[in-house]
Amino acid sequence: MSAGLLPAALGGYVLGAIPFGLVLTSAAGLGDIRAIGSGNIGATNVLRTGRRGLALATLLLDGLKALIAVLLARAEFGAGAGLAAGMAAVVGHVYPVWLRFRGGKGVASAFGMLFGVAWPAALAAAAVGLAVARLTRISSAGALCAFAVAPALAWLAAGPVAGAGVAAISGLIFWRHRDNIRRLLASTEPRVGGQ
Numbered sequence: 416m417s418a419g420l421l422p423a424a425l426g427g428y429v430l431g432a433i434p435f436g437l438v439l440t441s442a443a444g445l446g447d448i449r450a451i452g453s454g455n456i457g458a459t460n461v462l463r464t465g466r467r468g469l470a471l472a473t474l475l476l477d478g479l480k481a482l483i484a485v486l487l488a489r490a491e492f493g494a495g496a497g498l499a500a501g502m503a504a505v506v507g508h509v510y511p512v513w514l515r516f517r518g519g520k521g522v523a524s525a526f527g528m529l530f531g532v533a534w535p536a537a538l539a540a541a542a543v544g545l546a547v548a549r550l551t552r553i554s555s556a557g558a559l560c561a562f563a564v565a566p567a568l569a570w571l572a573a574g575p576v577a578g579a580g581v582a583a584i585s586g587l588i589f590w591r592h593r594d595n596i597r598r599l600l601a602s603t604e605p606r607v608g609g610q
């Protein structure tokens with residue numbers, strides 16, 4: 416194992432575990448975001464406060480923290496450490512130690528990681544996700560479709576190691592969306608803007 420993998424992963428986890436959704440909503444005087452909606456700290460739940468600007472800021476910051484983790488670790492230790500740091504950042508977002516391991520669903524952070532590891536794959540996966548979300552008006556369907564194709568896209572863009580790492584993170588995304596998947600199968604998942 417490369418000597419840089421452990422510090423890269425630890426640094427990535429710490430960056431990823433910064434709960435921007437909680438920090439921004441608390442700073443805006445909206446209280447604890449975990450007390451509303453799904454109870455998670457991601458941008459989708461922040462949007463339920465009605466503050467689109469805060470939701471957008473959360474989305475961008477959650478993506479940037481994983482992207483920065485990849486770029487810093489890659490610059491210091493190489494591409495393998497960059498991938499490890501990005502993966503750890505997603506895990507940190509989903510399971511932040513200082514929030515008793517109750518975080519977000521990881522989509523924005525996973526896109527940030529993917530962009531750092533293989534930006535052409537990130538753009539292609541985002542295009543798939545946006546197209547599906549637009550057609551179905553179901554945001555979770557878009558996210559799931561994006562990460563269904565992301566491992567193959569990452570493999571093509573950056574090789575088998577990147578593909579395997581993205582596949583692991585895609586598995587985590589699907590696990591975190593298991594309730595959404597049940598509702599999709601039952602045709603009860605809410606649509607953007609209502610029915």
